[in-house]
């Protein structure tokens with residue numbers, strides 16, 4: 001086994017080392033405790049949209065097994081635990097009255113974290129909108145901002161012992177995959193709908209933070225972004241321009257309004273097209289909030305070239321398979337340098353106080369043999385990415401924490417249960433947990 005060469009202690013004693021999960025991917029118990037359906041429960045009933053017709057039920061049954069799972073987090077040596085709140089569990093009607101059983105569930109989960117000395121990092125929204133709100137237009141309706149403020153308020157008032165919050169998980173992810181490409185819930189494929197969802201999500205990320213600040217003044221508040229270094233395929237000016245356009249959508253779309261810069265505008269061509277489709281790019285001040293930290297989630301870089309036939313964006317990815325680079329089981333390029341580059345790039349905005357890596361990890365084709373999962377690929381992955389993280393720290397980036405994605409194999413959205421990202425293997429029939437070699441590697445690393 002590759003031994004950790006880096007020392008966890010080199011990141012400083014206040015650095016948060018955590019694992020991250022989300023409600024829809026782990027909890028299961030979708031019709032227990034007064035919970036109503038989420039868009040993922042409903043979307044997963046459609047034919048052919050999720051590998052092997054998998055459903056987010058029972059997932060890892062975290063709802064019933066959270067105490068044991070937290071013991072595992074502790075035993076692996078982590079000091080922080082990131083999870084999200086299921087909106088449909090807290091507010092089965094989407095808005096209106098809170099569900100006492102839902103509140104109690106999260107209060108107990110939070111208490112258990114505190115009792116074990118694990119700092120809870122709570123994500124308000126990790127992609128599982130209540131279906132009742134989807135029926136009213138969901139993220140494409142301007143009412144979402146009112147509904148979201150109410151949800152944030154109920155959470156803030158009931159979970160005030162939590163001092164670390166993440167408002168939205170990867171807004172570029174859920175708007176693009178769910179509203180433009182139609183490959184995630186709610187399965188919408190509409191440019192107009194996508195732009196509306198983007199606009200409302202940009203307001204929600206700041207609104208949510210304002211509500212949290214009001215009710216929990218001493219909380220550290222952030223929000224998380226997916227990010228990828230965008231590498232032009234060649235030095236040709238057309239490829240460089242194509243990379244700039246993709247960068248706008250992948251990296252800049254949500255952070256810039258938050259920093260008070262409004263939606264990114266320097267590529268006039270695209271912005272004009274976007275404006276024609278959506279006349280409502282306004283409320284710049286409502287999209288701004290001075291976050292305590294920004295969460296970055298990185299999985300791969302993107303290599304991009306000019307493609308005149310692709311509408312609006314006129315750019316296409318040059319897939320890793322064509323470039324013959326190392327990939328994970330998701331086909332995502334493994335490139336730790338690009339992790340360092342994208343962290344540096346966000347830090348260069350100059351207006352971000354602190355960066356937390358709120359997700360990073362990899363799926364591989366694991367196999368359980370004689371009670372062991374020998375996942376050397378994942379160990380090598382973490383090894384390289386943590387080295388890159390340390391290089392970013394040495395360059396002067398203020399880094400507050402790192403969360404591995406994810407604790408255990410879980411419901412990986414449209415990939416169903418095929419993609420295994422966990423440090424802990426889950427037998428889906430028996431729910432038996434087996435710590436993978438990478439889990440032990442983390443334990444050794446965190447001991448240092």
Ligand code: NOJ
Pocket residue numbers: 022025169170297359405412421
């Ligand atoms: C980002 C998402 O936040 C998470 O839910 C997902 O499982 C990982 N990426 C891996 O795809």
